[in-house]
Amino acid sequence: MNDVPNQDEPLAASSPVSRPRRMRRLILLVIVPSLAAVVMLFLYLRGGRYVGTDNAYVESDKAPITAQVAGTIQEVLVHENDAVAAGQVLFRLDAAPFQVAVAKAEANVAQTRTNLLALRASYREKQAEIAVARTRHAFAVKDEGRQAALAAKNYVPATTLDTSRLNVALTDQQISALEEDLKRIAESLGGSVQAPVEQHPSYRMAVAELEQARLDLTHVEVRAPLAGIVNKRPTPGQYLSAGDMAMLLVVSASPWVEANLTEKDLTHVHPGQAVTVRVDTYPGITWSGVVESLSPATGSEFSIIPAQNATGNWVKVAQRVAVRIRLESAPNLPTLRSGLSAEVQIDTGHRRDVLGFGV
Numbered sequence: 447m448n449d450v451p452n453q454d455e456p457l458a459a460s461s462p463v464s465r466p467r468r469m470r471r472l473i474l475l476v477i478v479p480s481l482a483a484v485v486m487l488f489l490y491l492r493g494g495r496y497v498g499t500d501n502a503y504v505e506s507d508k509a510p511i512t513a514q515v516a517g518t519i520q521e522v523l524v525h526e527n528d529a530v531a532a533g534q535v536l537f538r539l540d541a542a543p544f545q546v547a548v549a550k551a552e553a554n555v556a557q558t559r560t561n562l563l564a565l566r567a568s569y570r571e572k573q574a575e576i577a578v579a580r581t582r583h584a585f586a587v588k589d590e591g592r593q594a595a596l597a598a599k600n601y602v603p604a605t606t607l608d609t610s611r612l613n614v615a616l617t618d619q620q621i622s623a624l625e626e627d628l629k630r631i632a633e634s635l636g637g638s639v640q641a642p643v644e645q646h647p648s649y650r651m652a653v654a655e656l657e658q659a660r661l662d663l664t665h666v667e668v669r670a671p672l673a674g675i676v677n678k679r680p681t682p683g684q685y686l687s688a689g690d691m692a693m694l695l696v697v698s699a700s701p702w703v704e705a706n707l708t709e710k711d712l713t714h715v716h717p718g719q720a721v722t723v724r725v726d727t728y729p730g731i732t733w734s735g736v737v738e739s740l741s742p743a744t745g746s747e748f749s750i751i752p753a754q755n756a757t758g759n760w761v762k763v764a765q766r767v768a769v770r771i772r773l774e775s776a777p778n779l780p781t782l783r784s785g786l787s788a789e790v791q792i793d794t795g796h797r798r799d800v801l802g803f804g805v
Contacts, residue, residue, distance in 0.1 A: 497715060498791035501766065502705035504725065506784040507697040509672060511536060513686040514665040517543065526679040529698070530670045537668050537680060537692065544663040551656035558652040562635070562643045569631045569639055576624045583617035590614050674698045701782045702773060703735060705790045706745065706766040714794040715740065721771050726787045727780075734774045737792060741768040 517539035524536050590610040597607040632639055636646050643649055670676070674697040686692055703723055707715065721735035744765040746753055753763075771790060773782075 495794055495796055496791050497707065497711045497794055498789065499705055499707050499711070500787070500789045501707075502703050502723075502771075502788040502790045504701055504782045504784055504786040504788055505704050506674075506701045506782075507672075508784070509674070509695040509697060510691045511668060511670070511676070511693045511695055512689055512691050513539065513668060514688060515539065515544070515662045516688045517666065517686060519680055519682050519684045519686065519692070522680055522682055524676050524679065526677060527675060529675050530673065530695070532670055532673045534670045535667050536670055536676065539666045539668070539686070541663065541666045544659065544666055547659040548656070548663055551652070551659040555649070555652040555656050558646075558649050559643055562646050562649060565631060565634055566639060566643075569628065569635065572624060572628045572631060576621060576628065579617060579621045579624055583614065583621055586610065586613040586617045668692065670695060672697045672699065696784055698781075700772075701784065702738070703771040703788050703790060705769045705771055705788075705792075707769055708764045708766055709744070710764070712740070712767055712769075714796040715769065715792055719795065720793045722791045722793075723771065723773065724789045725782065726789070727783075731780065733779065734776070735771040735790070736774065738770045738772040740770075743767075 520538050520540045522537040524530060524534075530536065590607070590613070593602060593607045593610040596602040597604060635641070644653075672695065674695045677694045677696060678692075680686075680692045684692075703721075715737065717737050717739055719737045721737060723733040723735050725731070725733070744767050746765060769792075
């Protein structure tokens with residue numbers, strides 16, 4: 447005879463089957479939501495302090511290497527992507543035309559000096575001519591007096607007296623003409639006959655032209671203004687006009703990072719804040735940096751064709767502002783190249799709080 451359980455007996459409340467079930471309910475309905483709420487609260491409170499973006503790139507100064515004088519490239523002393531030191535000769539232009547210009551300028555200085563000395567000699571010569579003219583004038587005046595006395599006694603004809611008077615007038619006019627010519631020479635000498643030739647404007651102009659010719663000759667050698675890496679090597683025989691760019695120098699010193707943050711991320715960003723930088727090329731390596739400055743305008747303001755938000759159908763687009771980050775120098779860090787992608791995280795120091803509680 448089979449034993450049939452009594453239907454009237456209630457199931458035990460603390461059976462082994464019901465305990466795990468209640469524990470799972472407690473975990474799923476209480477503990478897990480509580481932990482999730484705590485994690486979300488922690489992330490919320492901590493999320494307001496750090497601002498980051500992967501829209502960031504390594505930047506370096508780029509110096510265009512230009513020819514200051516026109517000429518033909520005679521020799522190129524560097525190769526593309528070579529590292530160069532400040533002051534190193536990059537290439538040379540044909541120096542022959544500039545050497546000729548220096549020789550002409552030197553000859554011009556010597557010729558100007560000779561002309562000024564000759565003009566000074568002319569001044570002294572004109573002074574001597576004036577002295578002779580005054581002597582003749584004095585003799586003519588005396589002769590006129592004698593002829594007037596003789597003419598009064600009818601010893602000489604009237605024409606002789608008229609000739610004497612004409613001679614007096616002519617010698618007087620000659621003195622005036624010579625004196626005016628003397629003034630002209632004095633003005634040509636700069637107003638001071640005794641002043642050194644080196645102070646004369648013409649001589650100073652000739653010397654300035656000589657210095658310019660010598661300066662142009664020094665510009666035949668084009669040197670690197672800063673240490674860096676050269677790019678776009680020119681070709682020997684290429685003609686360059688003054689101001690033409692021959693190559694580009696990427697300055698190796700003091701690279702920085704330009705991070706493009708959205709406008710909502712800029713609320714608590716200001717210069718001086720610490721930054722952690724990671725470069726995609728070197729995973730696992732971090733750089734320390736400092737926020738140096740913020741752009742005065744968004745990137746769209748610097749575009750060639752800015753958006754016309756007051757016309758047509760308008761769609762709101764989150765704008766980005768460039769933030770310049772100065773990298774702190776540290777030993778044993780790899781070399782950064784301009785244009786490398788980076789990821790930055792800025793410690794704004796801002797802390798959120800809920801009911802006075804924050805992290």
